[in-house]
Amino acid sequence: MKNEVEYSSVTEADIRFLRDAVAPEGKVYTRAEIHEDYSHDEMGALHHFPEVLVETVSAAQVAAVLRHADSRRIPVTPRGQGTGLVGAAVALHGGIMLSTARMNRILELDAENLTLTVEPGALLMEISKYVEERDLFYPPDPGEKSASIGGNISTNAGGMRAVKYGVTRDYVRGLEVVLANGDIIELGGKVVKNSSGYSLKDLIVGSEGTLGFVTKAVLKLLPLPKKAISLLVPFDDLATAIETVPVIIKSKYIPTAIEYMEKPVILCAEHYLGKKFPDHSADAYLLLTFDGNSREEVEAIYEKVAEVCLESGARDVFISDTDERQVSIWSARGAFLEAIKASTTEMEECDVVVPRNRVAEFVKYTKEVERLVEARLSGFGHAGDGNLHVYVLRDGLDQETYQRKLSEAFDLLYSKAAGLGGQVSGEHGIGFAKKDFLEESLGAVPIALMRGIKAVFDPNMILNPGKVC
Amino acid sequence: MKIIVCIKQVPGTTQVDIDEETGVLKRDGVESKINPYDLYALETALRLKAGCPGASVTAITMGPPQAEQSLREALMMGVDDVMLVSDRRFAGADVLATAHTLSQAILADGWETGVILCGQQTTDGDTAQVGPEIAEFLGIPHAANVTAIQDFSAGALTARVDLPATEEIIRIPLPCLVCVNKDIHTPRLPSYTLKKASRGRKVRMVTLADLPDSDPAHYGLNGSPTQVIRIFPPEHHVEHERWEGDPEALAGRLYDNLRAEKFLA
Numbered sequence: 001m002k003n004e005v006e007y008s009s010v011t012e013a014d015i016r017f018l019r020d021a022v023a024p025e026g027k028v029y030t031r032a033e034i035h036e037d038y039s040h041d042e043m044g045a046l047h048h049f050p051e052v053l054v055e056t057v058s059a060a061q062v063a064a065v066l067r068h069a070d071s072r073r074i075p076v077t078p079r080g081q082g083t084g085l086v087g088a089a090v091a092l093h094g095g096i097m098l099s100t101a102r103m104n105r106i107l108e109l110d111a112e113n114l115t116l117t118v119e120p121g122a123l124l125m126e127i128s129k130y131v132e133e134r135d136l137f138y139p140p141d142p143g144e145k146s147a148s149i150g151g152n153i154s155t156n157a158g159g160m161r162a163v164k165y166g167v168t169r170d171y172v173r174g175l176e177v178v179l180a181n182g183d184i185i186e187l188g189g190k191v192v193k194n195s196s197g198y199s200l201k202d203l204i205v206g207s208e209g210t211l212g213f214v215t216k217a218v219l220k221l222l223p224l225p226k227k228a229i230s231l232l233v234p235f236d237d238l239a240t241a242i243e244t245v246p247v248i249i250k251s252k253y254i255p256t257a258i259e260y261m262e263k264p265v266i267l268c269a270e271h272y273l274g275k276k277f278p279d280h281s282a283d284a285y286l287l288l289t290f291d292g293n294s295r296e297e298v299e300a301i302y303e304k305v306a307e308v309c310l311e312s313g314a315r316d317v318f319i320s321d322t323d324e325r326q327v328s329i330w331s332a333r334g335a336f337l338e339a340i341k342a343s344t345t346e347m348e349e350c351d352v353v354v355p356r357n358r359v360a361e362f363v364k365y366t367k368e369v370e371r372l373v374e375a376r377l378s379g380f381g382h383a384g385d386g387n388l389h390v391y392v393l394r395d396g397l398d399q400e401t402y403q404r405k406l407s408e409a410f411d412l413l414y415s416k417a418a419g420l421g422g423q424v425s426g427e428h429g430i431g432f433a434k435k436d437f438l439e440e441s442l443g444a445v446p447i448a449l450m451r452g453i454k455a456v457f458d459p460n461m462i463l464n465p466g467k468v469c
Numbered sequence: 470m471k472i473i474v475c476i477k478q479v480p481g482t483t484q485v486d487i488d489e490e491t492g493v494l495k496r497d498g499v500e501s502k503i504n505p506y507d508l509y510a511l512e513t514a515l516r517l518k519a520g521c522p523g524a525s526v527t528a529i530t531m532g533p534p535q536a537e538q539s540l541r542e543a544l545m546m547g548v549d550d551v552m553l554v555s556d557r558r559f560a561g562a563d564v565l566a567t568a569h570t571l572s573q574a575i576l577a578d579g580w581e582t583g584v585i586l587c588g589q590q591t592t593d594g595d596t597a598q599v600g601p602e603i604a605e606f607l608g609i610p611h612a613a614n615v616t617a618i619q620d621f622s623a624g625a626l627t628a629r630v631d632l633p634a635t636e637e638i639i640r641i642p643l644p645c646l647v648c649v650n651k652d653i654h655t656p657r658l659p660s661y662t663l664k665k666a667s668r669g670r671k672v673r674m675v676t677l678a679d680l681p682d683s684d685p686a687h688y689g690l691n692g693s694p695t696q697v698i699r700i701f702p703p704e705h706h707v708e709h710e711r712w713e714g715d716p717e718a719l720a721g722r723l724y725d726n727l728r729a730e731k732f733l734a
Contacts, residue, residue, distance in 0.1 A: 320658055
């Protein structure tokens with residue numbers, strides 16, 4: 001959204017109001033007390049401090065804060081754990097940062113409806129631990145386990161299990177949302193089916209805090225699969241590995257995850273973790289995971305897929321079926337992002353998603369981009385759902401050269417993805433970083449619709465201004 | 470050159486209940502796996518073999534017939550040969566009787582020289598005694614707590630041994646036995662192609678009748694000087710304290726507590 005709105009600065013009177021509104025359990029921090037962490041997220045390049053940081057403990061407190069901000073035209077930036085990668089949780093226009101840190105309770109496990117009701121600040125790792133101890137399963141599995149569920153809902157986070165189970169939106173049954181004017185509304189609920197008008201709940205999911213502030217979510221759970229086995233499949237080269245993915249999908253034995261990885265990234269993770277990967281025989285690997293209720297059931301499925309891989313040119317298929325083996329592979333996989341980050345001076349990410357049968361083409365193109373712009377690109381990703389994470393690394397380049405090469409590389413990558421029928425963001429969202437690319441990719445009409453929706457929800461433009469559209 | 474690896478099948482998870490009356494692990498319905506420490510021994514053996522033309526690796530295990538599964542997994546990792554040491558009369562063996570049985574099986578297999586590799590310990594028994602005791606029964610030198618094998622040539626191996634306060638580099642003449650520590654090498658994963666290749670393969674079985682010492686009094690419960698009087702799960706004492714307040718004050722308090730508990734000097 002173009003921001004021609006004039007915002008008010010936060011005054012002493014506003015701070016007094018906020019302190020009263022969130023007392024006694026909530027907290028208000030003024031500029032000098034706000035930690036540097038709150039001036040940025042994991043995007044790195046974007047820094048801006050809010051004028052005041054507010055931690056509320058209830059929907060009623062959130063409503064009081066938003067009502068006040070709306071009447072005063074003070075911008076409000078929602079904040080979870082700040083693990084986002086596109087600057088969505090950065091207070092571009094100052095104002096109030098509204099943190100969910102103190103709204104982090106797991107409120108109810110409903111075993112009869114298989115739902116879990118949580119507050120937005122609950123961490124993904126707390127949720128998965130809580131439900132898995134009770135033999136239940138919250139399938140969305142983004143890599144960043146210290147993210148909050150509110151942040152996951154805001155970006156419609158994906159993760160590795162999307163191939164079989166889908167993404168965050170598929171597991172949000174209901175939401176309690178505070179609107180910009182302070183109204184508290186309930187959307188969806190514990191129902192399995194719902195044909196009752198426009199799905200506002202689904203509109204809120206993925207809206208990155210620009211339409212409303214989520215204060216409660218009802219999540220859908222599944223019974224926990226009892227057995228998970230991974231296959232690490234070595235290939236001579238990346239092209240052969242990636243070209244095998246659509247063949248696996250076509251075989252109808254769907255893994256929960258299909259990841260691809262290349263030797264340089266694995267070596268980087270080994271160096272970062274100080275631990276060796278169990279195999280070094282190949283230049284490229286696919287990592288597949290299967291789950292089910294017994295070893296026999298999972299074996300019967302993975303053997304079919306193992307055959308498919310061998311027919312498609314895999315050198316072998318390695319089986320990871322115990323906790324120790326899973327750790328030896330997945331600890332490396334889990335460290336890729338941090339390891340790549342540690343290997344360079346600065347990096348920016350392209351989180352495109354393309355149709356699954358075009359993944360190979362796109363990955364090959366990234367190699368071409370590397371040559372064209374003469375910068376190091378590193379990547380890995382969810383080959384099974386077409387969502388790729390490609391990083392443009394600065395290394396020893398000076399800032400000006402890097403910015404130029406970065407922009408060239410991103411232009412090439414996004415236009416290639418668009419040409420293949422892809423989208424700008426697979427799971428990280430648009431935030432501030434990808435706004436221009438979104439507009440370019442969607443075109444004028446969808447963007448105008450989005451802005452119209454924004455204007456209905458938030459006529460004074462106080463909610464997370466400068467983000468998404 | 471024959472490299473022997475002793476492996477054991479252990480419960481697949483750490484959450485195994487103990488029958489408090491009999492003191493026996495409740496293994497029913499619990500999946501089994503190769504003792505994780507033995508995977509390091511297998512990996513070390515396969516690496517020694519790779520640098521030693523003509524060498525072969527044999528995995529042996531003592532256990533009930535279903536322990537065959539762990540040997541099949543060793544084949545999937547790339548060992549050349551496997552041997553199951555199994556007899557009802559071996560049941561109830563303590564560390565001494567187990568070490569005696571395994572050493573007898575190794576002799577029965579015609580082993581004369583080379584290396585025997587063991588994992589440092591098992592995740593179910595945790596004694597770390599069976600490896601060194603096998604060496605004593607065979608009358609060969611051994612080293613435990615080995616964190617690296619630096620050289621393997623000219624009839625000897627050079628091992629790095631982690632002792633509580635020091636580290637030793639020792640050279641041991643063959644034949645010898647080595648117990649390897651965790652993380653000596655990341656174990657390779659079992660291979661699906663080797664799984665297919667070894668699918669119909671029969672696993673060699675050795676029983677009491679095949680051993681040089683066939684006196685049943687030396688095996689199983691009869692041959693075990695250790696008497697288990699009672700096994701019980703450890704009691705857990707976990708105390709939680711919750712502090713709230715100013716970060717500076719809390720940090721100071723945490724520092725004082727850690728010092729008082731002697732976690733900090």
